[in-house]
Amino acid sequence: MFSLTDAAKLNTDALLLIFRNRFNLYGLKAIDIQAVCPVSEIIFVPQAPPFIVGAVTYRGLFFTVVDFDALILDRTASVRSENKVVLLASESAKLAIRVEDIVSLTAIEEQGHRVSSQGGGKLSQFVSSALEWKSQMVPILDTDRLINHTLETFYRFIPGAREVR
Amino acid sequence: MDRKKLRTLFLHEARTYLKQCTEGLLALERNPDDSYQIEEIFRRMHSLKGMSALAGYTLFSDLAHAAEDLFERIRIGRLGVNQDVVSTILQTVDCMSLCCNRIESNQDLTNNDVVAAMTALTNALHGRANSTVANGLEKADDEDDLMAAVGEDLDFVQGNITGQPEHELSIKTDLIDYFFEAIAEIKILNGQLLLHAGRDRPDFLRLILEQNRFIRQLQDHLLTIRMSPLRRITERIPRLVRDYAMKLGKTIDLEIEIGHLECDRLILERLRSPLVHLVNNCVDHGIETPTERKKAGKPITGRIRITARPMREGFVLMVEDDGRGIDLSLIRDRAERAGIEVPEEKLRTGEWIVHVLCHPGFSTKETISHLSGRGVGLDAVKNIVEALGGRLHLYSQMGKGARCELVIPTLISTLRLLPIGLNGTMYAVPLTDIVRTFDDNPTRRSGEHCWRTGEIELPLVDLAERLGVKSKENRKAGKVLIVDAPQRRVALLVSELFAPQEGLFRPLPLPLSQSPCLAGSAMLPSGRPVLILNIAQIL
Numbered sequence: 058m059f060s061l062t063d064a065a066k067l068n069t070d071a072l073l074l075i076f077r078n079r080f081n082l083y084g085l086k087a088i089d090i091q092a093v094c095p096v097s098e099i100i101f102v103p104q105a106p107p108f109i110v111g112a113v114t115y116r117g118l119f120f121t122v123v124d125f126d127a128l129i130l131d132r133t134a135s136v137r138s139e140n141k142v143v144l145l146a147s148e149s150a151k152l153a154i155r156v157e158d159i160v161s162l163t164a165i166e167e168q169g170h171r172v173s174s175q176g177g178g179k180l181s182q183f184v185s186s187a188l189e190w191k192s193q194m195v196p197i198l199d200t201d202r203l204i205n206h207t208l209e210t211f212y213r214f215i216p217g218a219r220e221v222r
Numbered sequence: 223m224d225r226k227k228l229r230t231l232f233l234h235e236a237r238t239y240l241k242q243c244t245e246g247l248l249a250l251e252r253n254p255d256d257s258y259q260i261e262e263i264f265r266r267m268h269s270l271k272g273m274s275a276l277a278g279y280t281l282f283s284d285l286a287h288a289a290e291d292l293f294e295r296i297r298i299g300r301l302g303v304n305q306d307v308v309s310t311i312l313q314t315v316d317c318m319s320l321c322c323n324r325i326e327s328n329q330d331l332t333n334n335d336v337v338a339a340m341t342a343l344t345n346a347l348h349g350r351a352n353s354t355v356a357n358g359l360e361k362a363d364d365e366d367d368l369m370a371a372v373g374e375d376l377d378f379v380q381g382n383i384t385g386q387p388e389h390e391l392s393i394k395t396d397l398i399d400y401f402f403e404a405i406a407e408i409k410i411l412n413g414q415l416l417l418h419a420g421r422d423r424p425d426f427l428r429l430i431l432e433q434n435r436f437i438r439q440l441q442d443h444l445l446t447i448r449m450s451p452l453r454r455i456t457e458r459i460p461r462l463v464r465d466y467a468m469k470l471g472k473t474i475d476l477e478i479e480i481g482h483l484e485c486d487r488l489i490l491e492r493l494r495s496p497l498v499h500l501v502n503n504c505v506d507h508g509i510e511t512p513t514e515r516k517k518a519g520k521p522i523t524g525r526i527r528i529t530a531r532p533m534r535e536g537f538v539l540m541v542e543d544d545g546r547g548i549d550l551s552l553i554r555d556r557a558e559r560a561g562i563e564v565p566e567e568k569l570r571t572g573e574w575i576v577h578v579l580c581h582p583g584f585s586t587k588e589t590i591s592h593l594s595g596r597g598v599g600l601d602a603v604k605n606i607v608e609a610l611g612g613r614l615h616l617y618s619q620m621g622k623g624a625r626c627e628l629v630i631p632t633l634i635s636t637l638r639l640l641p642i643g644l645n646g647t648m649y650a651v652p653l654t655d656i657v658r659t660f661d662d663n664p665t666r667r668s669g670e671h672c673w674r675t676g677e678i679e680l681p682l683v684d685l686a687e688r689l690g691v692k693s694k695e696n697r698k699a700g701k702v703l704i705v706d707a708p709q710r711r712v713a714l715l716v717s718e719l720f721a722p723q724e725g726l727f728r729p730l731p732l733p734l735s736q737s738p739c740l741a742g743s744a745m746l747p748s749g750r751p752v753l754i755l756n757i758a759q760i761l
Binding site: 151211 | 753760
């Protein structure tokens with residue numbers, strides 16, 4: 058496990074974590090990441106939407122684990138022991154996403170960073186820009202949008218869930 | 223001192239004095255010759271005048287000055303204390319409390335804020351008739367206004383650090399929560415150190431165990447900081463009862479006996495409105511008018527009693543009156559007509575009244591007026607109490623009165639929990655939800671979905687199946703928990719039961735906090751976090 062909150066010396070504004078899910082690469086701004094953990098015990102959350110893998114604990118606190126693929130593809134989440142969990146924080150909430158593999162932690166400035174919309178469909182609503190990395194276009198996910206969308210979908214799924222606080 | 227600090231200090235002191243003035247005025251009304259109270263209130267008004275002038279709140283100071291003048295006349299015997307005078311000063315105190323709220327929200331005080339109270343004081347000073355009683359009572363119409371006016375401040379923790387109850391220390395709730403988080407993390411790190419120490423390093427192990435002991439002590443002391451005296455939520459009740467009773471033309475004696483019980487400040491904050499609601503119901507619908515009481519052969523003065531007594535897992539707060547009571551036969555009749563089923567055990571325990579009154583299908587509008595007051599908002603009270611892990615009971619005797627009991631756990635910072643295993647995953651259930659536990663015994667089973675305990679058959683629910691917890695280790699359910707769900711008693715089939723433990727409660731973050739089947743999370747003494755199941759919602 059490495060904690061980016063501890064890495065104060067790094068300029069996290071300029072760092073991007075690239076991960077892989079089902080042969081696709083995605084980027085997350087390191088400044089939004091609290092920690093990356095191996096998948097240890099994921100606790101099943103009863104009566105949760107299908108894209109929720111469960112909950113993990115980090116420093117005694119529970120984080121909801123979202124299967125990103127399941128969220129954008131509307132399918133049931135799955136998890137394997139070699140997967141990783143990336144803990145994300147925004148102003149509205151904290152949550153974790155399950156990723157298959159961490160590919161790289163790279164500095165944005167050194168790469169050709171383009172602002173563009175990436176692809177279409179459901180993914181486009183989570184993408185803030187794209188990065189050309191090793192001849193591949195990597196969509197950079199917008200953490201706020203990702204978290205807000207997860208919360209909204211969660212509340213829609215649960216009857217009687219209260220308003221977003 | 224900078225302006226912000228001066229304002230904070232002023233608001234803290236002013237609110238403390240205003241609270242003392244309210245208590246003093248109510249005591250003075252009961253005993254108009256109490257020269258001690260007259261001196262005390264005069265002194266408080268004098269202090270309020272001085273400190274508000276110093277802080278630059280001239281209109282506030284003018285108001286305090288006028289109130290001080292009025293009390294000066296009382297002191298020298300030129301004005302007698304009566305209900306009208308007390309109401310005038312109470313109106314002034316309310317006005318000052320509202321001024322404090324405006325100051326706190328950075329709003330300037332204007333003449334409009336103080337004109338009504340100032341006019342009433344001037345009239346009283348010149349012996350002119352006042353409409354202050356009516357003015358004061360208008361406020362009682364709006365519960366929130368009165369709450370704001372009386373302005374209890376639970377952010378002040380009394381005496382726990384200095385050991386001197388007369389001194390108060392202001393502690394931000396966020397800061398306490400931060401300390402809890404920090405201690406939780408230290409505890410986890412300590413647990414990890416313990417694992418790494420091993421048996422081959424006894425000196426190291428000893429130091430870690432010593433550290434562990436200090437962490438526990440620190441945690442225990444921190445818990446006491448969260449505690450507040452229960453009397454804090456009853457401080458404004460005498461004023462509420464006085465004003466409301468006056469408005470309705472009733473005379474009511476209020477008795478409060480809650481001793482020195484303490485509970486978590488979070489619980490206190492949440493119990494405030496249910497208590498006010500129950501007391502309002504007693505005044506409004508429970509206690510009869512003097513004429514009705516005389517006719518019923520009762521003393522003209524009604525009686526409301528608020529008591530609290532400790533229990534094993536917390537305390538019970540009771541609100542009772544000697545009023546007309548609730549017509550139980552009428553409720554039963556309405557319930558039957560509405561097709562509301564009442565479980566057998568609830569009929570025996572008397573819990574059926576709450577069950578029916580809070581049932582969504584039970585319309586209180588169709589019932590007679592005095593009953594409607596009992597039903598309105600009772601479900602809200604029940605929801606709050608149950609959200610705190612407590613229970614609500616209601617007892618009544620027609621013509622003799624009614625009693626409402628709120629059974630509340632003392633702490634929600636720590637919870638007594640029963641960890642359970644569901645197909646290899648550990649969850650926890652609050653002990654307050656559990657009636658008893660059994661080994662799964664086929665002789666007690668009656669069919670696939672029934673469990674017998676004594677003469678009673680309970681519905682048997684496979685909890686893992688209900689929650690959709692898939693089997694990790696192909697374990698069979700082997701234990702049974704008897705729990706009290708809101709509508710019924712139920713037997714729950716689970717895989718494993720562990721020893722009851724005290725867990726440090728932690729609210730869940732979003733979106734888990736919105737999950738109806740989870741009540742929160744807790745850290746067990748081992749440092750292991752568990753999800754707490756909300757049994758009432760699950761069933």
